[in-house]
Amino acid sequence: MIQILYSPTSPYSAKVRMAAKHAGLEFESVMVNTSVAPENLISANPLGKIPVLITVDGQSVFDSRCITQYINRVTGSKLFPRQSEKRLDAEKLEALADGLCDVLITQIYERRFRPEEKVHIPWLEKQWEKTERVLAMLDETPPRIGKRIHGGHIALAAAMSYLALRFEGRWEKKYPKLKRWQKRFNDLHPDLAEFLPRAV
Ligand SMILES: N[C@@H](CCC(=O)N[C@@H](CS)C(=O)NCC(=O)O)C(=O)O
Incomplete structure (x- = not known):
């Protein structure tokens, strides 16, 4: 298998x-x-x-x-739309969500792997600015979500759960539409919930 x-x-x-x-x-x-x-x-x-x-x-x-x-x-295109423009939108959303994960993880690793006195705060601030830009963009026009989803929606749901797990209290009030998007994804797709990022 x-x-x-x-x-x-x-x-x-x-x-x-x-x-x-x-x-x-x-x-x-x-x-x-x-x-x-x-x-x-x-x-x-x-x-x-x-x-x-x-x-x-x-x-x-x-x-x-x-x-x-x-x-x-x-799987014969079960994850991405076949139609060219829709496919590009889905792939772009996946790229944005993955990029969000990249900047979030950079911040976690900066604190986890460097001795405290070597943590570079301007670097962390720069990564947080990127985070905020992505969240602001997505919050302005959250991707439409329903029962039919594609790889872009799934990538964003994974990124939002990681944000919720590692950056609790730093984004939810400022980006309420995105918070609602996350809840709606989870409500509509409970079968996927077991795979969302969780602390061990
Ligand atoms: N661009 C890669 C990123 C993968 C990645 O950074 N994974 C992290 C875990 S979330 C990892 O393996 N970190 C361990 C390391 O970098 O040594 C992907 O999309 O798969």
Whole structure:
């Protein structure tokens, strides 16, 4: 069976596991701890990053956007619209959501991996400005959401859950439409909730 190497807190892992579930692709989740660079991860991805999807014939697929495209192909376009403009909108939303995860994770790693006296506050402030710009843009016109969703919606739901998990209290009041969007996604798609980022 297809395997997905993941960690429960990782938003990109959440995205691809939700995407696979939504597209009806069966998979086995294999939890890994990136900080100890386990052999099964390193042999699949020399970058030592998750998620990685391992196909039934043992090929490894990364990074997460490569995985969502793979899922879309093997499921006959169950994840992205076929129509060109709609597809571009969905892919752009996924890129924006992933970019949001990138700037959020940079902030977490700055504090986690540097000694306290070496944490560079201007760098953190710059990343938070990026965060705010993305949130303001999305809050102004949140993507339409219904029962029918695509990879872009799923990516945004994963990013919003990671934001809620790691940056609680810093965004919810300022971006109420986005907060409502997150709730609506969760209400409409409870089958995907088990994959959302969570603390362990
Ligand atoms: N662009 C990559 C980002 C993946 C990524 O940064 N994953 C984090 C976990 S959320 C990771 O593996 N970090 C461990 C490391 O960088 O060593 C993707 O979309 O898959």
